[in-house]
Amino acid sequence: MKMMRVNDVTLHMSDTGQTERPALVFSNSLGTDFRLWDRVAPAFSGHFRIVRYDKRGHGLSEAPPPPYAMSDHVGDLEALLDRLDIRDAIVAGLSVGGMIAQGLAAKRPDLVRALVLADTAARIGTRDLWNERIAKVEHGGIEAIAENVLERWFSEEFRNQHPEEVQGWRAMVTRTPVNGYAGTSFALRDTDYSVPTSHLKLPVLCLGGSEDGSTPPAVVKATADLIPGARFVEIPDAGHLPCIDQPAAMIDAMQAFFQEARLV
Numbered sequence: 438m439k440m441m442r443v444n445d446v447t448l449h450m451s452d453t454g455q456t457e458r459p460a461l462v463f464s465n466s467l468g469t470d471f472r473l474w475d476r477v478a479p480a481f482s483g484h485f486r487i488v489r490y491d492k493r494g495h496g497l498s499e500a501p502p503p504p505y506a507m508s509d510h511v512g513d514l515e516a517l518l519d520r521l522d523i524r525d526a527i528v529a530g531l532s533v534g535g536m537i538a539q540g541l542a543a544k545r546p547d548l549v550r551a552l553v554l555a556d557t558a559a560r561i562g563t564r565d566l567w568n569e570r571i572a573k574v575e576h577g578g579i580e581a582i583a584e585n586v587l588e589r590w591f592s593e594e595f596r597n598q599h600p601e602e603v604q605g606w607r608a609m610v611t612r613t614p615v616n617g618y619a620g621t622s623f624a625l626r627d628t629d630y631s632v633p634t635s636h637l638k639l640p641v642l643c644l645g646g647s648e649d650g651s652t653p654p655a656v657v658k659a660t661a662d663l664i665p666g667a668r669f670v671e672i673p674d675a676g677h678l679p680c681i682d683q684p685a686a687m688i689d690a691m692q693a694f695f696q697e698a699r700l701v
């Protein structure tokens with residue numbers, strides 16, 4: 438276990454793969470920890486230094502009281518990469534992790550060489566949606582929203598075919614500290630990166646799961662359309678977490694992008 442204190446918060450992280458090679462950094466979604474990438478990260482460990490971390494309020498990282506701002510999450514990743522002496526990373530972020538990646542690329546272009554934005558957007562949801570979600574978890578805990586979260590994360594077919602696995606993901610989301618879940622929901626509520634994201638100038642791959650109930654493919658594509666030269670790929674039979682239900686397709690799309698953009 439590796440813990441690092443940066444930006445006034447203690448983060449749980451992992452730093453593996455080829456330490457002398459360029460870094461591929463993963464940032465995960467609301468209610469998940471860095472095990473989210475267990476099926477995808479190993480495919481890249483021969484070519485890259487692989488950095489994963491639990492953002493504040495998630496996994497084993499510290500969970501300060503809410504609210505959080507997206508700039509807190511961006512500042513945490515910025516400080517983590519500075520501390521690890523990493524420049525020119527490929528940052529792959531899913532959902533809010535993809536927003537953190539967009540924010541980092543806009544703030545510190547020296548840290549980010551390319552982006553993989555999976556099941557994310559420049560703005561996710563509405564103010565009302567996040568206010569309602571925050572009220573529910575603050576009153577009823579994560580249990581109060583768990584079933585709805587799983588319905589957005591996974592297609593009905595996946596939930597029927599993999600009930601034990603879905604139970605594991607349910608455990609992950611319900612064990613997320615309320616402070617962390619609500620804190621990050623405030624950050625989502627208050628963030629619209631449409632303008633800074635439209636000014637990004639780097640290779641970007643946007644991925645959308647065809648069955649994503651949270652950021653449907655059209656929403657992801659609308660963000661891809663904001664970014665000059667960004668490529669959009671829809672992953673068939675994938676929900677909000679293609680790294681879980683379609684990891685091979687996600688790996689293929691990333692590998693093709695890395696080759697095309699001469700990142701490997």
Ligand SMILES: O=C(O)CC1=CCC(=O)O1
Nearest residue numbers: 466467532533586589651
């Ligand atoms: O809707 C959900 O629960 C999924 C989600 C939205 C932002 C995020 O990171 O995950």
